[in-house]
Amino acid sequence: MSDFELYRLSDEHTALREAVRELAEDKIAPHAADVDERSRFPHEAYDALRAAEFHAPHIGEEHGGVGADALATCIVIEEVARVCAASSLIPAVNKLGTTPLMLAGSADVKNRYLPEVARGAAMFSYGLSEREAGSDTASMRTQARSDGDEWVLSGQKTWITNAGQSQYYTVMAVTDPDGPRGGNVSAFVVHADDPGFSISEPERKLGIKGSPTCELYFDECRIPGDRLVGDVGAGLxxxxxxxxxxxxxxxxxxxxxxxxxxxxxxxxxxxxxxxxxxxxxxxxxxxxxxxxxxxxxxxxxxxxxxxxxxxxxxxxxxxxxxxxxxxxxxxxxxxxxxxxxxxxxxxxxxxxxxxxxxxxxxxxxxxxxxxxxxxxxxxxxxxx
The missing domain is CATH 1.20.140.10 (Butyryl-CoA Dehydrogenase, subunit A, domain 3)
Structure with a gap:
């Protein structure tokens, strides 16, 4: 490859941009104003993105995805956002929620969740921020205590994108309250139907109104031990x-x-x-x-x-x-x-x-x- 070609998109990336733009203008743009006006989730966009396999393009072929590289994933998100920013959060948040699994999850965890997201059967959200721990993430208060072969979560998370629409949530929680700051947090997968887990009503927002933003509540939420993502203490x-x-x-x-x-x-x-x-x-x-x-x-x-x-x-x-x-x-x-x-x-x-x-x-x-x-x-x- 010559140096000049480094500054030009590949034919594959160019074709992808054209395909996503056509889909976005045909299937997503006509509903964007109504989605915003009614603060409703863009189901039309979700269906169109799933049908074209653009809903979670970052997931690799080994897990049933299309294996788009990081640039291709950005192109998908850019072209959807061009007509509807709220709809672009479908592929963006699927990537946000599953990236911890892809970076640090065991083979079992990856095989359990990534194929379901790849085929469009579930969405994944990400739970890091709290009311008093926004920019200062290490000061989070949500805790997870070990109880035999299970973990029990208590606390809350704030500003969770696509909450209520996602079936799964990657949640960060303190597992060693007396441990070193930043080295005492672990990551877990929480299911929408786990006992003790609930969400708030959606926030009333300035923009991206089609993407629900809610708080997550954990009231002695008990989950199996095999939902841990990465090592204990490596969550942050x-x-x-x-x-x-x-x-x-x-x-x-x-x-x-x-x-x-x-x-x-x-x-x-x-x-x-x-x-x-x-x-x-x-x-x-x-x-x-x-x-x-x-x-x-x-x-x-x-x-x-x-x-x-x-x-x-x-x-x-x-x-x-x-x-x-x-x-x-x-x-x-x-x-x-x-x-x-x-x-x-x-x-x-x-x-x-x-x-x-x-x-x-x-x-x-x-x-x-x-x-x-x-x-x-x-x-x-x-x-x-």
């Missing part, structure tokens, strides 16, 4: 390694939202006329569009590089994953805001999708670590 390390990989997918989601906003803004300014000409002919508008497109392409390239590093598990993935997520989400917020501005009063109405995209973009600066935390992650890597 597994959680942070997971985020190194999945922050890249949030970057891809942000790029998709931004691309959707730019596409809609371009279509509008070419049709809208003022002072006898299309407003796209005005230099001020052209400068805005140029800046939007320039920053979008820079964000996309950062995501692609981070995805390649994720696939290889490079030692500097922490920096690049955080950088891609941080830059892409800041860019998405800026581009969606400018897109609303370009449409003027129409951008502020629900007659156009720009206000939804602007609301959806905001969460990409917050979840999987706020962008302030991403800057801390990057700085720590630089100072090592």
């Amino acid at each position: 390390k597994i959680a942070l390694r997971t985020l190194d990989h999945t922050r890249v997918t949030i970057g891809a989601q942000a790029v998709g939202i931004a691309q959707g906003a730019l596409d809609n803004a371009l279509a509008y300014v070419k049709e809208r006329k003022q002072f006898g000409q299309a407003i796209a002919d005005f230099q001020g508008i052209q400068f805005m569009l140029a800046d939007m497109a320039m920053k979008l392409e820079a964000a996309r390239q950062m995501v692609h590089v981070a995805a390649a590093k994720s696939e290889r598990e490079d030692s500097d993935l922490s920096f690049f994953g955080a950088a891609a997520k941080c830059y892409a989400s800041d860019t998405a917020m800026e581009i969606t805001t400018d897109a609303v501005q370009l449409l003027g009063g129409y951008g502020y109405t629900r007659d156009f999708p720009l206000e939804r995209m602007m609301r959806d973009a905001k969460i990409t600066q917050i979840y999987e670590g706020t962008n302030q935390v991403q800057r801390l992650v990057m700085a720590r890597q630089l100072l090592k």
Whole structure:
């Protein structure tokens, strides 16, 4: 492969983008406004993604999946987010929930759960954050105590994406309250029907309204001992390694939202006329569009590089994953805001999708670590 080919998507990745874009525009986009308006889960998108095997493309062929690489998974998420950010959380959260298993789970755990997700029979969510342990994950209070061959979980988790729709949850809990901070957390798989497990009503949110966000409650929730993911005490390390990989997918989601906003803004300014000409002919508008497109392409390239590093598990993935997520989400917020501005009063109405995209973009600066935390992650890597 020549050096020049390194900066071009492969034919397979290009074909994948075209296939996902066609599906998204045909099967997902028509329902996006209604999903947002009614704050309902996008079942149409889930069915379409499962039928095309785009719902969890990251799962390997050995577990019944299509074995998409990290870049291909980002392309899927980007193209779905371009028309509906809430729907893009189906493949994104399936990856988030199952990555701990893929990184650290035993062969038995992988064989038990990954094939079910791969064939679209179940979704997986991820339980790390708590009310008092958001950015400071090591201060979590949810506990799991050993009781014979079982574990008993007590506590709660907050901001759990797709809770209530997922059948399985990867949950981090303290297994040694007196142990060293950060080295006393373990990871478990919890089933939606486990006794003592329940979820709250969905949060009322600014954006991504089609993706339910709930609290998880564990009231002496008893689970079998073979639900442990990785070693006892390795949970926080597994959680942070997971985020190194999945922050890249949030970057891809942000790029998709931004691309959707730019596409809609371009279509509008070419049709809208003022002072006898299309407003796209005005230099001020052209400068805005140029800046939007320039920053979008820079964000996309950062995501692609981070995805390649994720696939290889490079030692500097922490920096690049955080950088891609941080830059892409800041860019998405800026581009969606400018897109609303370009449409003027129409951008502020629900007659156009720009206000939804602007609301959806905001969460990409917050979840999987706020962008302030991403800057801390990057700085720590630089100072090592």
